[in-house]
Amino acid sequence: MTERIVVGAALLEGGRLLAARRSAPEELAGRWELPGGKVEPGETPEEALVRELREELGVEAEVLGRVPGVWPLKPPYVLHVWTARLLPGAADPKPLQDHDALRWLTAAELWDVDWLDQDVPAVREVAVLLGAGDPRSPS
């Protein structure tokens, strides 16, 4: 089966990370994730991320760089994460599609939300960028 990429944005602003609470489908609703979605045929991951952030949050953003790692989702999907930032003058993100709440999390608040299980290792990598550890991991 050909792998299909889901891109997630580690949208960063002032040392905080944007987390989004899914409103659907039922098995994922109420859990928190990185905004993003599936890369469509003919799109680069960066293009997909900019499109998804526009559609889901109503913001214009730019992609900064890839967070190292590939995390398995429901086959054939795998999660890739990119850091991104809002363009100057961009609107405040709003939960327009797929989400019903948003939170900007400081490094200290990173584990206050109930991340999707499959996002936890990805968020751990983002935590390194924010200079925060994961209190649930011993080292």
Ligand SMILES: Nc1nc2c([nH]c(=O)n2[C@H]2C[C@H](O)[C@@H](COP(=O)(O)OP(=O)(O)OP(=O)(O)O)O2)c(=O)[nH]1
């Ligand atoms: N966007 C996003 N999706 C994730 C994450 N973690 C995770 O398991 N997923 C899953 C949920 C979905 O099954 C799939 C992405 O689907 P989606 O619904 O966000 O993507 P999309 O906007 O392109 O969806 P579609 O309605 O066009 O099918 O990946 C994550 O951090 N961000």
